[in-house]
Amino acid sequence: MERIVVGMSGGVDSSVAALLLKRQGYDVVGVFMKNWDEKDENGTCTAADDWRDVQSVCDTIGIPCYAVNFEREYYDRVFSYFLDEYRRGRTPNPDVLCNREIKFRAFLDYALKLGASRMATGHFVRSEVRNGHPVLLKGADANKDQSYFLYMLKERQLARALFPVGGMTKTQVRAVAAENGLCTSKKKDSTGVCFIGERNFRRFLQGFLPMQPGQMRTPDGRVVGEHIGLAYYTLGQRRGLGIGGGGDGRRWFVVDKDLEHNVLVVEQGEDSPRLYSRFVRASGATWIAGEAPAPDGTPMRLTARFRYRQSDQAVTVVARGESLLIEADELQRAVTPGQSVVLYDGDVCLGGAVADAAGMTAAELRDGKNG
DSSP: OOEEEEEEOSSHHHHHHHHHHHHTTOEEEEEEEEOOOOOOTTSOOHHHHHHHHHHHHHHHHTOOEEEEEOHHHHIIIIIHHHHHHHHTTOOOOHHHHHIIIIIIIIHHHHHHHTTOSEEEOOOSEEEEEETTEEEEEEOSSTTTOOGGGGTTOOHHHHTTEEOTTTTSOHHHHHHHHHHTTOTTTTOOOOOSSTTTTTSOHHHHHHTTSOOOOEEEEOTTSOEEEEESOGGGOOTTOOTTOOOOSOTTSOOEEEEEEETTTTEEEEEESTTOGGGEEEEEEEEEEEETTSSOSSOTTOOEEEEEESSTTOOOEEEEEEEETTEEEEEEEEEEEOOOTTSEEEEEETTEEEEEEEEEEEESSHHHHHTTTTO
16 A cells, blocks of 8 residues: 655645545555744744644544654755845745755655655645656645745656645635544634744844844935834835825835845835836746756746736746746736746746846846846
């Protein structure tokens, strides 16, 4: 009997993933990953609560369960990168790196040591083999599709992975959990960055990065306030700026960061031209198939997501090694350095890269705008 190790978070999706695999006749083992040692703002150890839920679900299903600690690997491979990016004034997405380095690397290695041939997760994505190669597909539930977070995977990792709930909707997943008496059937979905959870983000970050206050200025240089540190703001941000009315009475938005002078550039109006771009320069390109769909320098017509939950945007992409120049058909708002740009061909997730700069023309990017 083929053994499958399921990465169980204590949530409903991985709970149902384990249940479905058990029904299909696999030898299923549930494993809970502890990646971060921290309590929430109420002093509750959420990892301990999640572990208890995993144990309850596995007992109900009738499968063994274990816990494994990846705290050191997580800090070295994911959290250190997260801090480095914020120090540079960028806005990283650590969940993408967590999937590549922890769930589909460290955890996969652990699963194989337990005698499993494959691992499974509760991600809302699908995979299938086409022309002898595994491909990653969007989840059937468009509102829950998580392919954006898995674009850094490679074929060898996909070949070892199963996604039992990828063809279901969230409503269906909860219904299956309830019908089978799983304690997680009504459990609230986790939100935010995995190691921060529901805690105040600014307060969390202050525990690791010293505040470096500076001026808030308008694009023409007028001082309108003071910021607590560029790391604590992101492009397009409106809340938490601490700027009163004034000006023309419209809301203030972050439109740029001047790292050299430690200045946060703000402007009134959500339609500020400075927030919009057509071209994006991205680096660290990675392709699930191991190479780009077309040779270097060849324009590719694809779709892209510049942030999670964004609808697919029609783009033209030119790859040169690990660098991408992306031209969007429609103007894009607040494309943020450090965020992932994920590329698709229909339902197939091809790969992606990390945004470095955005502008209205390719020439702006060559001249070094936004880094």
